[in-house]
Amino acid sequence: MMKLSSRLIQHSRNQLSRKLLYGKDGDVKDMLSLHSFSHRAGISTSGQNIAVKGSIGDRIFAPYTIFKGKAALSVAPMLPTFTKLESGSLVVDRRGSIMLTFMPAIGERKYDRERRQVFSLSATEVGSLISLGADESCEFFHDPSMLTSNAGQVRKSLSIKPHGNGSGYFIALSVVNNLLKSKDNLGVPVTTAEFAVMKTACSFALPHIMGWDRLTNKMPRGTEGQTSMIDRQALSLEWDK
């Protein structure tokens, strides 16, 4: 886990994003580490990952944050990583996700990043969110230590429940950590408009976290006589059976 100094975040309505982003430089970096989604086009050759200096400039930080009385919720996409095979083809190595970050309020317009909790939505969990009916709810369970010796020691559950009056949802994260003997409950009421932003932005992001945005047909440079390979074999699979 990243080392973070204890720090409070304060905002007023208009100066919010500036205050969040232009504190001391260390503060900015801390803040960003939470929301970092970047062009992590992780490429490796034949299964070995290679980190290349100089590409850090690719990181972009643009979370959608909802500030409420008891907590704040940030939503940010995380791109998948790819692995490059010897053939030159790229395969998805680790799927992307939508990262939800909760920070508890500790005063008027002050949020405690030190006590933040995160929950990473998979493509299918994003599918649940974007198909959620006005009166429906959903809940997801994660064990970050699954398949390790600490399995079962940390239990996270995220629930999205509609307000009774059809005016939005309550999104809550519960984290029980037996290792730290801690139990956290963070929740944020989300209006219909804010949920519409989440749905639209997550629908937009879904093909990207799946790696399908790489589908975009490239324009050949016609005037230079360049051509690309034709691979009918893959397309012909069905017909050849």
Place this chain on the structure above:
Amino acid sequence: MMKLSSRLIQHSRNQLSRKLLYGKDGDVKDMLSLHSFSHRAGISTSGQNIAVKGSIGDRIFAPYTIFKGKAALSVAPMLPTFTKLESGSLVVDRRGSIMLTFMPAIGERKYDRERRQVFSLSATEVGSLISLGADESCEFFHDPSMLTSNAGQVRKSLSIKPHGNGSGYFIALSVVNNLLKSKDNLGVPVTTAEFAVMKTACSFALPHIMGWDRLTNKMPRGTEGQTSMIDRQALSLEWDK
């Protein structure tokens, strides 16, 4: 505020866009200044903004304008600006928005740009617009002088209300300016089809004004052996807690 000479705009059905855009050059520029959305990829180093000559060619003007009897309404996206940190990462500096511009009619097919009024929709307000049910209405309030000594002197409210017969909405802007002792009310009836264009275009634009379109996975140039950095640390945040 920009200095604008008083000027009338006249249009006929087919020649409209040409007339709007090909007046005297000064007129064109004035017109455009209203709707300018551009690749304002505002970049600064370590918090200091740097304006660089030569990039003005990036500006694009493509508002969607609805001309009606008493007023015209233009809708245009405004991209966010980014700030570049020392690390090379980019953070959203100022969020983008959807700019609504109202111009009163002052005769048949004539609109007075001098008396135009603007209202800038945030991402969440765009969320309200695109999730608006057929029988629902919404209203937003802005104080452009908030947090200054003139706070409360200018009050703007934008309302979107359904026609009784389910055939669209009435979109109205009210601006009360105590400093200028002025009060303006501008409204445009919007058909279901026009509102569908607004919804579709604003849904398309939403991830862009949030800065999420930068998510697009870049194709590595496989034949040149270039690779990008892998940053598993960010992705591992949840599991490391």
Place this chain on the structure above:
Amino acid sequence: MMKLSSRLIQHSRNQLSRKLLYGKDGDVKDMLSLHSFSHRAGISTSGQNIAVKGSIGDRIFAPYTIFKGKAALSVAPMLPTFTKLESGSLVVDRRGSIMLTFMPAIGERKYDRERRQVFSLSATEVGSLISLGADESCEFFHDPSMLTSNAGQVRKSLSIKPHGNGSGYFIALSVVNNLLKSKDNLGVPVTTAEFAVMKTACSFALPHIMGWDRLTNKMPRGTEGQTSMIDRQALSLEWDK
């Protein structure tokens, strides 16, 4: 109007697109001229349009065609053209559209391109199409000669009407041409699935024909220290009023 030799089109289920596209070369060109949507990024300097040799390679032909017993309907997007101002900014010159092309059947799987009729949907008409409810219909009227001495001589109307049983729509084009003393009625039944393709593809295309796809934030090349201009003036318009 383009000169086209009379020609029949014949297809069988699987060989259709190949037959359509690989006839004699002249045939291909004729066919394509109907559906040409291209990167007609028409650019002119200070209002004068300039045609530049060599860019014809940018044209792409990818119509979605529905072949039925009495007629065929092709749907293809047409991009807007832009004009470049002295300042370097680009403004939309002519809006894009969705071009509908009807060809009458003249035998089993044979369509007569010579007697084709076209109807060009504006952004707002596309809004009507994509917001059409399952039981709703819509109709558009065009006069291609509007504002000329031939105004009223050619009347086109396009109607989209639901089948009684909720299984799709009937899309029909009527063209009355007093100059040619002709009257054409062409119609195609469209299934729910085919209409879903039309809706999805037209929703995708809408921001493109409006010119809003140019919104996409460009990635600055961070490692090369390049920066772009910051234009806060436009964004500040609302607050400065």
Place this chain on the structure above:
Amino acid sequence: MMKLSSRLIQHSRNQLSRKLLYGKDGDVKDMLSLHSFSHRAGISTSGQNIAVKGSIGDRIFAPYTIFKGKAALSVAPMLPTFTKLESGSLVVDRRGSIMLTFMPAIGERKYDRERRQVFSLSATEVGSLISLGADESCEFFHDPSMLTSNAGQVRKSLSIKPHGNGSGYFIALSVVNNLLKSKDNLGVPVTTAEFAVMKTACSFALPHIMGWDRLTNKMPRGTEGQTSMIDRQALSLEWDK
């Protein structure tokens, strides 16, 4: 048909994608051949296809896979191929599709790729899928050998049927192969969330498999004085009639 050695695939919840992708290299290639969607921007000159060495690096593999007790279902887009005419224009040669691949389970978390079956959804069939109501079903029939001497020997049908309780769909593929004297039935229950991912991803992919994503307006490089051709002729077609 590609030669594939018999091979089993085993997965556990977290290590799944890694296991699928990092078996022996040959295994990886086999796996990928199923899901290969790539920038198969097949280009040929005047109807002759030309394969050019070096572009294999363009292939991307990012299927969305649903693993269930009796079978697994993978969904992956296949881009269209284009043919380049002498004029430099590009026409769609072969349409893209969404490839569905079913693999039977042969034990706990083990799937038999050797007995996989594929079904390639056309644009219109994708339209059926994305417009499917909660209580609706659909079924498609393919004959891979249609128009050959083996016509009718292999019959495939894909059905999508809603669960009774509104909690998703059952997607089943039946393949009767008279040549091999085989009959296969493979089915996967798909939750509402998983179907939402399929719908969203297929809606995103639809314009791409149609070739419409090439619509994207290109930014002219303003500072270099480059301009593109203006082709008003195509746009004027309707008005010239």
